[in-house]
Structure formats: C-alpha cells, structure tokens
Amino acid sequence: MSFPQVEAFRGGKNLIRVVGHRGARGVLPENSMIGFDFTLSIGVPLLEFDVVLTADDVPVITHNHRLHAPTFRDASGQFLTGKEPKVSSLSFNQIQQFEIGRLDGHSDYGRRFPDQAQLDGVRVPKLQDLLDLINRPEYGEANLMLELKSDPDLAHDAAYLDRFVTCVVQQVRAAGLSDRVLLHSFDWTLLEVCQRQAPDMPSSYLTQLPENADDLGEDSSKAVCPDFRGQSEKIPQMVKQAGGALWCPYFADVISEDVALAKELGLCVAVWTVNEPADISRMIDLGVDAIVSDYPGRVQRHLSDLGMRWV
Template identity: 55%
Template sequence: MTEFPQLDGFRGAPGVVRLIGHRGARGVMPENTMEGFAFTLKIGVRAMEFDVVMTRDRIPVITHNHHLLNAATRDAEGNWLTGPEPKVSKLTLAELRQFDVGGLDGRTVYGRRFPDQAFMTGLRIPRLADLLEFARRPEGSGLLLLLEMKSEPAAPGAKGDRLSIVHEVVREVRDAGLQERTILHSFDWSVLEECARVAPEMPRSYLSQLPENTDDPGEDSQKSVAPDFDALGVSIPRAVARAGGRMWCPYFKDVTADLVAEAHGLGLLVAAWTANEPEDIEAMIDAGVDGIITDYPGRAQRILLSRGLRW
C-alpha cells in the first residue's frame, strides 16, 4: 500500500501499461456521460479521465467545454444547437438537463472526428455527484477517478472564482467517501496549488501541452491558464515534482523516453493524453509511460494484448 493508494491503479509495471478512458470512451460512446463511463468500466478499464465545470447554481457537472458544443448537443425538440453556444456557467442545472448529449452531428468538423461513436437519445450531462454515486455502487466499485477541474480564463482579479471549483469538488468527493479513489487533475497549476492546501489527502496530477502543438477542433484550450513552460527554468517533470505533484500528464506529442525516465527518477507517474492512433499508442508504450489516456480503450487493449501486455 502506498501513501496514496489510488496511484497504484495508474502505476505501470513490468508487463503492465495502465489504460485510462478519456471522457469515458469518446471514440465509441457519447463523451462524459454515465453511459460512456459504465461501458468503459464494463470492458475492464477501471480508470476514467473526465472534466468538471460549474453551473450557474454552483453545481459541478461533467462536461469538457465551458460552452455547450453545438455539434454534440440537441435541444428538447431534438434539434442541433446553432448560433452562439450556451455557456455552462450561465445555466442552472435544471436548464442544462434540458439538452441531449447522446450523439454527434456528423456534418460538423467535430462530428467527423468520431465517426464510430454510438448515437443515442435522451442522455444528459451528469453531475459529478452522479458519477460519485455510481462509483459507490457494486457495479462501480472498481472505478478510479482522474478528475480534471476546468479553469476558464478570467479577468484580472477573478482568480478566486477560478479556485472556487476546488472547494465544491473536494466537498463532494469527501461526502462520497471517495478520496482514496480520486486524483485531482488540471492544466491550471494554481488550481492544483489550492488542491494541495485544502485536500492534501488526494494526490495531484499536472497536465501540460507545449504551445507549439495545436488544439483539436471543437476543444476548449487550456493553454492560457497553464504556466509559461519556457519560464519555469527547469524541465516540466522537475517543475511538477517541485510543486508536490505525484503524476505528470503530458500531451502525447510532447512525450519522449528521456522525459519519461526523468519523471520516473523524480518519483512521478506519467500518463500521456490523448493517444488514439495505433502508431501513437505504440509510441507511448515504447516511451515507457505508466498509463495511456485514450478515446479508444478497446483499441488500446488489443494493442497491449498483441504485445503480451496487460492493463
């Protein structure tokens, strides 16, 4: 047993590379939905990486962008959203639950990125509390939570608003008694500083993406809330270790075997995001990462099996 038992489910070992379902299994199931999480756990992938933002009535909900993505959202009549995308922080939970997030509009750039995703009807954006409740039930008892707190770029002086998500998230995880199955995770390292202050019993995972790598279509960027990596004065793994992090989650295109070895030498776990193509999954295995965050956990399973590896 380690100081943080939840880290064991993300720790690689000889013959073992951990798989982490990205937003559940976005490549084949509607992302960040209870249906997607249940599917991913059922195929034997225990760890989930997912995103939390706040509604107007201060309820943590699981969705990636700060705005509802038109390409992935239908209204109560089943029509795709058009025009300006509604901002989650301007909607109450009740208003948010009017929308259906069970499919993708295949005519859009975002929809074309995931042609194999199942199309379902009647799926709602879940509360964080919904996933925590599922994790407490027998069918969810193996679930491990890599909980990303999204930070919206704010006007100067609004840092307190960005940090308030930490307190709500920590309260809900503690109320559910799931601290030992949760890792707190963010691109915004100031959010993680607040996590260290208010939730020392939960380890922290530091996300990074070098600025030269472009963001994927339809994705809110977190580059503006991340540190200036050039100004750190040390490598990113060393900066994570100095901050007290226990896991480093780099963008897969930023991963090298030397950086992975450096991180391991500093006592960090390394989980790369989001490797989907077979050659990229293979490259992460070869680089020696502990874990691979992927939209296609089934695809990654088959690659691991072909190499005599487990997850």
C-alpha cells in the same frame, strides 16, 4: 507517503494502465454515464472526465465552458447554432433541457469520431452521478482522474477557484471516495488550491507545449496552462516541485528522456489522448505508466497482443 489512487495509475513490469478518456469518446457519447459504465464494464477501471460548475454551483461533467455546439441539441433536436451559452450562466435544470447523445457529423469535431454510437435521451451528468456509479460494489477498483476545468475568464479570481475546488472536494469526501480520486488540471494555480484544501487527493498536472495545435473543435487549455517555451525539458521537475504526483503530457510532446526523468522523480506519467495505432505503439515503447484514450478497447488490443496487462 503513498496514495492508493496514484498507485492505481502507475505502470510496472508488463503493465501499462488504460484510462478511458471522457468515458470512451470514440465509442459512446463523451462524458456520459453510459460511456463511463461501458469503460468500467470492459475492465478498464480508470476514468478521465471534466468538471465545470453551473450557475447554481452544481459540479457537472462536461468538457467546455460553453455548451459545445457539435454535441448539444436543444429541445427540438437541433444542434446549437450561434453563440454557445456558458455553463456557468445556466442552472443545472436548464442544462438538463439539452441532449448530448449525438455528434453533429457536419462539424469538424463530429468527423473525428466516426464510430461513436448515437443515442437519444442522454443528458449532462452531475459529478454526483459518477461518484454513485463507482460506489457500486462491482466497481470497487475504479479510480477517477477528475479534471477541474477552470473558467479562463475567472482563472485569476481566487474566490472563484476556492469555491470551485470546495464544491468538488466536498462531494468527493461525502461519497467516501477521497482515496480513489486524483485532482487533475492544466491550471497550476487551481492545483495549488486543491493541495491546500485536499492534501489527501493528489494532484495530476496536465501539460501541453505551445507549439502543438489544439485538437479540432475543443476549448483551448493554453489560456490557463503555463507557457513552457524554452524549458520543456524541465517540466517533470516543475511538476514535482509544484507538488504533483502525476504528470500528464500531451502524448506528442514526450520523448524517452522525459519519461525517464519523471520516473526518477517518482512521478507517474499518463499521456493523453492517444488514439492512433502507431501512437499507441510508440507510447508503449516509451514505457509510460498510463495511456489515456478515446478507444480503451483499442489500447487493450495492443497490450493483449504484446502479452501485457492493464490491471
């Protein structure tokens, strides 16, 4: 059985897909509507982004479980200090009090994105806002890599996982977009719930080997990601067996044998988050299906120079 949204991420002869990471974090505020719109408008129809549930069960688009201090400003325009509040402890309306259009340049995190445009008046979007955007006729080719960020404090709470998946799946179905969405996570238990609830929306399995450092200033996924120590060469089989359609390894983990094996198994290989020119080149040489990047334009430049396509 073939799913259109899986084929949308599959590469081919002279074809490697480009996926905008959190929209286009290198260019515009991450997980913002203006960032998503930018990425689609440059002819990159594949978007990766993160969904978390608010206290009133609204799926919102933000990466961390807590309001991320280097990107969240309060009503007085100051970046948050002290203990970051949890998204799940705040209502959607409370979260709208914060702005997310700038980076704190004095933080390690902020220093990672020196070209990002700085905007005022930008707020955390709802999942619904993005579904509405890609339902516009001009974005009929858009497909979503919807990452469900399971709360590490609740990762073993079956009722929570069920409710989280239900909230997300219902919105996607109501928008008529179940054939344009992949459900994407580090949490293999959660992806099992996704497959049970939504067999029409294929699963995309994120992996990261424990020996690789987390990116600076980000929530670690290691609390929910399986520990692959000693069996890294078996990951493609494990993803296949778990029912995955895509395998999404951290780019630095991947060697050509992995890509060959995954392709043999019929998996699509989408590597993240590939920003440095030398890394982009190596991933192209490896023949991955898709490259997830904060700089989608930079990946287009590489592919264009090689006479390759991304759509």
